[in-house]
Amino acid sequence: MRDALRMKTFKxxxxxxxxxxxxxxxASILSxxxxxxxxxxxxxxxxxxxxxxxxxxxxxxxxALDASPVSRARVAIGGPLGLSSKEVIYFITTEDTDGxxxxxxxxxxxxxxxxxxxxxxxxxxDSTTANYVPNTxxxxxxxxxxxxxxxxxxxxxTISPDAQPSPWLPSQMNSSIPFDLVLRLYNPSAQxxxxxxxxxxxxxxxxxxx
Amino acid sequence: MPVKRFAIYAVLAAFIAAMTVVIVRQSVIERxxxxxxxxxxxxxxxxxxxxxxxxxxxxxxxxxxxxxRANPDSMxxxxxxxxxxxxxxxxxxxxxxxxxxSLYQDNTxxxxxxxxxxxxxxxxxxxxxxxATADPSQNAQHIVSPTMTGVMVIRRFVPSPDDLPAVLAxxxxxxxxxxETVS
Numbered sequence: 001m002r003d004a005l006r007m008k009t010f011k012x013x014x015x016x017x018x019x020x021x022x023x024x025x026x027a028s029i030l031s032x033x034x035x036x037x038x039x040x041x042x043x044x045x046x047x048x049x050x051x052x053x054x055x056x057x058x059x060x061x062x063x064a065l066d067a068s069p070v071s072r073a074r075v076a077i078g079g080p081l082g083l084s085s086k087e088v089i090y091f092i093t094t095e096d097t098d099g100x101x102x103x104x105x106x107x108x109x110x111x112x113x114x115x116x117x118x119x120x121x122x123x124x125x126d127s128t129t130a131n132y133v134p135n136t137x138x139x140x141x142x143x144x145x146x147x148x149x150x151x152x153x154x155x156x157x158t159i160s161p162d163a164q165p166s167p168w169l170p171s172q173m174n175s176s177i178p179f180d181l182v183l184r185l186y187n188p189s190a191q192x193x194x195x196x197x198x199x200x201x202x203x204x205x206x207x208x209x210x
Numbered sequence: 211m212p213v214k215r216f217a218i219y220a221v222l223a224a225f226i227a228a229m230t231v232v233i234v235r236q237s238v239i240e241r242x243x244x245x246x247x248x249x250x251x252x253x254x255x256x257x258x259x260x261x262x263x264x265x266x267x268x269x270x271x272x273x274x275x276x277x278x279r280a281n282p283d284s285m286x287x288x289x290x291x292x293x294x295x296x297x298x299x300x301x302x303x304x305x306x307x308x309x310x311x312s313l314y315q316d317n318t319x320x321x322x323x324x325x326x327x328x329x330x331x332x333x334x335x336x337x338x339x340x341x342a343t344a345d346p347s348q349n350a351q352h353i354v355s356p357t358m359t360g361v362m363v364i365r366r367f368v369p370s371p372d373d374l375p376a377v378l379a380x381x382x383x384x385x386x387x388x389x390e391t392v393s
Binding site (some may be wrong): 019020023024026027028030031032035036039062063064065067069070072073075076077078079080081082083084086087118119121123125130131132134138139140141143145146182184186187 | 223226227228230231232234235236238239240242243246247250271272274275276277278279280281282283307308310312314317318319320321323325327361363365367369370
């Protein structure tokens with residue numbers, strides 16, 4: 001009688017331990033998969049960036065020793081080995097001035113004025129791969145020393161998958177692929193640094209869509 | 211099974227599942243930067259050597275398939291370092307348009323960066339080690355790495371493809387390797 005009771009208790013513990021292991025294993029697998037998907041979300045990578053008055057977002061946590069764990073993980077996936085804000089300030093946008101997602105099926109006019117820093121650049125990335133867009137012009141960016149400025153100190157370029165008069169920033173031939181633009185300010189002046197994020201940033205206006 | 215006992219088991223199971231989800235989620239968030247930098251270090255090999263040797267981008271413009279959201283206007287020299295066998299030396303000449311040397315610990319944090327304007331001369335000479343007292347050189351600038359392994363990146367702003375020959379020559383003047391083998 002006592003042996004039967006012991007056996008029953010043993011079986012109960014065994015079943016509970018097995019059930020716990022199954023629960024832990026299932027929860028671990030699901031948590032791992034969903035956390036990785038969440039971190040790798042092509043737009044979510046910028047969720048930790050601060051918003052500005054415009055469509056641009058910016059971050060001073062890229063490469064920072066005191067970055068939050070989520071910010072560090074997202075930057076590691078979306079753009080690792082960035083320079084800390086001591087050296088560079090990063091701005092990023094995934095939207096045009098109307099707040100609509102930047103996609104390769106549309107042409108855009110990007111314009112602005114010089115930004116007080118040692119040099120700056122605008123780079124276009126395929127949001128789905130976080131990498132450059134292959135193109136016939138072998139160009140993924142324009143920098144402050146290459147952009148033509150008019151007499152008023154303004155510049156403008158065209159973003160399009162089709163070849164355009166210079167300055168042209170090529171986007172993807174596949175019209176449904178989203179892209180993002182990264183603006184990097186290298187060694188910004190003390191005034192620029194003090195004014196961030198309320199500095200005059202480039203605007204991205206939609207021209208037309210296919 | 212009585213309803214009350216079933217409810218207790220269900221609550222217990224839900225609690226275990228919730229705790230597991232939270233712990234795994236935090237662990238993944240903490241570990242991802244380490245996984246990323248390990249992948250980067252694996253790719254930073256030069257002539258089969260993974261650690262403590264520099265490799266350079268040798269072409270102008272975007273290099274497809276590299277690190278996510280890299281800057282195509284900079285030509286970089288990179289090194290995955292491992293200080294377990296002693297200090298590592300990085301020396302060479304800066305680049306006039308813009309030059310910076312940045313160091314990343316094994317969780318991708320940029321713990322050190324210096325640019326050409328912050329250096330007193332156009333030549334640079336750094337000793338990287340885990341121990342502040344391990345500097346074998348009186349002339350080199352000493353940097354203590356917070357972690358045993360990490361990544362070094364030198365960026366040179368290259369405004370025009372016409373600058374390519376000068377950049378390649380600048381890269382060739384660099385030394386990256388064990389500190390004790392260079393006088």
